[in-house]
Structures are given as structure tokens and as C-alpha cells.
Amino acid sequence: MKKVCTLAAAALALSACAPAGGGASTEQTAGGVRKEITFLTFETPNLGPEIWDAQIKRVTDKHPDITVKKLVAPSAGERNSYAKQLLASGQLPDVMAAIAPGGFAESGQLAPWDDAELAAYEFPKVNPLRGKIYQLPYNTQPTPLIYYNKKLFADAGISTPPKTWAALLEASAKLKAKGINPFVVGGGGKDAFAAGYLWIALVGTDVYSKQPDFLVKRRAGTVRFTDPDFQKATAKFVDLVRKGYVDKAGLSRDYPSTEKAFVEGKGAMYPMGSWFAASADATKPSFDVGVFPLPTDDGAKPIVPAYTGGGPIVNAKAKNLDAAKRFALEFNQNQANNDETVKSDAAIIAIKGYTPPTMGPVYDATLQVYKDALEAGGVVNAFTVETGDDSLLPGVSDKVFALAQDIIAGKKDAAQVTKELDAEWVKAGGR
Structure with a gap:
């Protein structure tokens, strides 16, 4: 080396x-x-x-x-x-x-x-x-999808991946009732980005599915992060944390340690980019790994945030x-x-x-989830990962990850976070 x-x-x-x-x-x-x-x-x-x-x-x-x-x-x-x-x-x-x-x-x-x-x-x-x-x-x-531990799902009486937001909350409640951590997340040290994956997925389902050009509009100053759709996506993330469905220990884990925690069975669901599939196939965990897109409210079609570049x-x-x-x-x-x-x-x-x-x-399975979303017209941009005219202003993605850490730590609610994000946008030179 x-x-x-x-x-x-x-x-x-x-x-x-x-x-x-x-x-x-x-x-x-x-x-x-x-x-x-x-x-x-x-x-x-x-x-x-x-x-x-x-x-x-x-x-x-x-x-x-x-x-x-x-x-x-x-x-x-x-x-x-x-x-x-x-x-x-x-x-x-x-x-x-x-x-x-x-x-x-x-x-x-x-x-x-x-x-x-x-x-x-x-x-x-x-x-x-x-x-x-x-x-x-x-x-x-695709950034991210939800990888899941099929054995822990079965232990909690969950037979199929959830296809609506309500079903995801129900599955999370069943897992927690069995003493199983629903979501394994990361975000420690230099790998703060890993704290943001649930939020990225929620922006895809609740914002970009309706407004694929949201960040173009944000650059033009015609929308704000405090607007209802973005607030809703952020509030869902906050709600998962407040219900105890997100493992706060993730704030001390770097990226490799987060993957290791999921592979060792320390949680049922792992929001992560499609690259995890290579690791899961190369060194198979003791359980079967499944994958699904984060569900929308109505489950009408799969929404998959993805980046091509x-x-x-x-x-x-x-x-x-x-x-x-x-x-x-x-x-x-x-x-x-x-x-x-x-x-x-x-x-x-x-x-x-x-x-x-x-x-x-x-x-x-990962490729099939992506193909299904592509066929359904459900592939959207991955928030924070965009690199064109519809991307975040320079430096704002780091603020997103820091705010995601604050949400997981239970320090801030959706209103506080979105207000801070708008302020950071202006600080970065935006309207």
C-alpha cells in the first residue's frame, strides 16, 4: 500500500x-x-x-x-x-x-x-x-435501501417486508417488544454521513417523489426546508428515534463498526447503500439477508433514492x-x-x-429492487448525494449529517432541524 x-x-x-x-x-x-x-x-x-x-x-x-x-x-x-x-x-x-x-x-x-x-x-x-x-x-x-435480518423478522412474527409506513412502524414495534433493536445506524467519528441514511430515504419517499426538482427550487428560493413535505420527512425520522426504534449506540460507531453490528445480529434493519450487498454475499452472515425500499405512506409504488455517477x-x-x-x-x-x-x-x-x-x-435482490423502482418510475435522487445543478450547496451536506446525529441523539426536533438547515443554506450563499 x-x-x-x-x-x-x-x-x-x-x-x-x-x-x-x-x-x-x-x-x-x-x-x-x-x-x-x-x-x-x-x-x-x-x-x-x-x-x-x-x-x-x-x-x-x-x-x-x-x-x-x-x-x-x-x-x-x-x-x-x-x-x-x-x-x-x-x-x-x-x-x-x-x-x-x-x-x-x-x-x-x-x-x-x-x-x-x-x-x-x-x-x-x-x-x-x-x-x-x-x-x-x-x-x-441506490442510497439507501433497507437490508434486513430475516431470522430476527421471523422471531418477531414478521413474515414479509413492510410495504407501507404504517406497516414499518408496526414491524418496528414488534421487534422492540421482542427485545430486538429495529434499526442499526452509524455516524461516529469521521463517518458522520452514516447517520443520515434514514433521513435520505425519507426525503426520497416524502419529498422527491412529489417534487423531484426540490433542490432546484431551493436554489431558486421558491421552497424551504421548513416547508411541509420536508418537515414531514424529518418528523418521521425524529419519530423513529423517539419511539426507540433507532439504536443510539450508532453515534459511536464508524462505518465498518456499523456494518459489523448488523452482521453480528445487533439489529434487524440496516439502512445502507447498495454496496453492502457485496459484503453480505462475500462473507455471509449467520442469517439470510433481505432487502426492501423504505415504504411510502400508501405503498402504491416503490421509491428508491439512487445516484448515477x-x-x-x-x-x-x-x-x-x-x-x-x-x-x-x-x-x-x-x-x-x-x-x-x-x-x-x-x-x-x-x-x-x-x-x-x-x-x-x-x-x-438489490438489483431487482432497483429495477422494480425504475420500471415503476420510482427512482429519485438521493438527498445529499446529488452532484449537479440540483445538489446541495457546498458544505451543506456536512450540516445535514451533523443534524442527523443530533436527531439520533434526541437533541432536536423537526422544526429545529429544518430551521437550522435553512440557515445553513443561506450561510452557504443560497437564498
Whole structure:
């Protein structure tokens, strides 16, 4: 594993990990000109250093004129803020994996993708910023779904996943009555984002299902977070906590510890992104894992928050811009790379003609939930995950996660939280 920079030693690490100008260089060798690029990655329990290294090697084997200096963000949750630190120090990497382009593209830091470069993608025009696409839209991730412990459901007398909000509350009450924690959540330490998944799902069912352009309207100042639909979604989250259905111990768990708690049977339901399917299939728990979308009030159709994107963004000022773009495109479209990403991170690849490898039952069930919602017209944006003109203003997502922690801790109600969120929006430069 190559050197990983840490926030704690930022002043030294920035200079040690990435030379000025992104660290790119051009070297004349006996075999011709070799072009170096810097590539910012991140690591999770599913995406370890060995996976990134293997995927990088497949690209450089195909493009031997490109050499890659890999950089690693301190954590998956800090990758966006870390990229901003590198920009501020004049060291923005040439290629960055799964970094939200907002805040970079508007200031001319990123190279856009043209129609020819996007021709292979199923949804080539998602997440535009001022009419241009800056992030390759190669991967769809439902964020979140509700994974559940079938044994604990059966122990509580629950035979099928709930399909309405009332049925979910009834199931949660049955679980609690049996001494079973209904929801396992996270949000501790550097992984504050894990506290927000129930809220994200509720914004999908109660806000985006009715107003898919809610954040576009919020940017225009025609809606507020204190409006009835958003208040309702937030109040449902608060209600789950007040009823004792959300495990407050999650506030001390980082992301890996949260997954471990669910896998060890410390709760019946686990709101998490589709990538959990890879872990559940690779290391099967002692129980069968099922999956369902968070129910709506009437259960008329499944609503699945999802994000399509996740591909690399490219520094417009990269010294070897052509090499950076060729690397990013091949990294995303390489069949073996995508197969590995499916196996390791349960990706739903949004590239035309792509067929995933044979996978396990949790991945297959996850994919089916997504397909059912897609067919029903129930796929909506995932709140906080958007990266286009309909995204949160820079820095506001961190406030969302902090407020989610406050809700789980029982410190704030829906009115307080939504009022604070509106104030944070104005503070970030919004109306």
C-alpha cells in the first residue's frame, strides 16, 4: 500500500503526497514519452488498496505511456473535503475518483466530457453543471435501501417486508417488544454521513417523489426546508428515534463498526447503500439477508433514492490532460475493472451493453429492487448525494449529517432541524 495522507498532518502530507501542479510529469524514455498523472482514490472495507492497484495496472497495461501516482484520501467520507484542501494548496490531482464536481467545475478547475466521450453511458446527461458533464456517470447506487435480518423478522412474527409506513412502524414495534433493536445506524467519528441514511430515504419517499426538482427550487428560493413535505420527512425520522426504534449506540460507531453490528445480529434493519450487498454475499452472515425500499405512506409504488455517477473527474489544468482523460475513460470502461467493482462494491454499472458477472443472492435482490423502482418510475435522487445543478450547496451536506446525529441523539426536533438547515443554506450563499 502506498503512502496515505492524513488530515492530522495536513501541512506535511500535502507536500509529501502531491507535488505542486498535481504532481504530473513528462519523461522521455527509450520506449517513448511517458506521461505521469496523479490519481486521488479512497478506501472502504469493500475497496481496499489492492483493488485500486489492480485496476490502475489494467489501465496502464493498455496505455503503457501513462504512469500513475496514486494518492489516498484519509477516509471515504472525507474525500471531497480532502480534494478541496489539495486545490487550496495548488495540488489538485489530475484525476479524482468519485469526487463531487460541485465547487470545482464552477471555478474552471475541471475538464468537461463531450458527447463522443459519453457515448458509452446509459445516462450520459445526468448531474449537469451549467449544461456540462464533468463526472463520468458509470455507476448507479441506490442510497439507501433497507437490508434486513430475516431470522430476527421471523422471531418477531414478521413474515414479509413492510410495504407501507404504517406497516414499518408496526414491524418496528414488534421487534422492540421482542427485545430486538429495529434499526442499526452509524455516524461516529469521521463517518458522520452514516447517520443520515434514514433521513435520505425519507426525503426520497416524502419529498422527491412529489417534487423531484426540490433542490432546484431551493436554489431558486421558491421552497424551504421548513416547508411541509420536508418537515414531514424529518418528523418521521425524529419519530423513529423517539419511539426507540433507532439504536443510539450508532453515534459511536464508524462505518465498518456499523456494518459489523448488523452482521453480528445487533439489529434487524440496516439502512445502507447498495454496496453492502457485496459484503453480505462475500462473507455471509449467520442469517439470510433481505432487502426492501423504505415504504411510502400508501405503498402504491416503490421509491428508491439512487445516484448515477461516481466516475472520475479530471483536472482541466493537468499537465498531461490528454493522458488524464484517456486514463479516466479506460478506468471506467474497462470490463475487468467493472467486473471487479461489481464483485467488491455491488456496483450497478450504467454502461451500454454491460452484463454483470454472476453474483450472490443479496446483490441479485438489490438489483431487482432497483429495477422494480425504475420500471415503476420510482427512482429519485438521493438527498445529499446529488452532484449537479440540483445538489446541495457546498458544505451543506456536512450540516445535514451533523443534524442527523443530533436527531439520533434526541437533541432536536423537526422544526429545529429544518430551521437550522435553512440557515445553513443561506450561510452557504443560497437564498
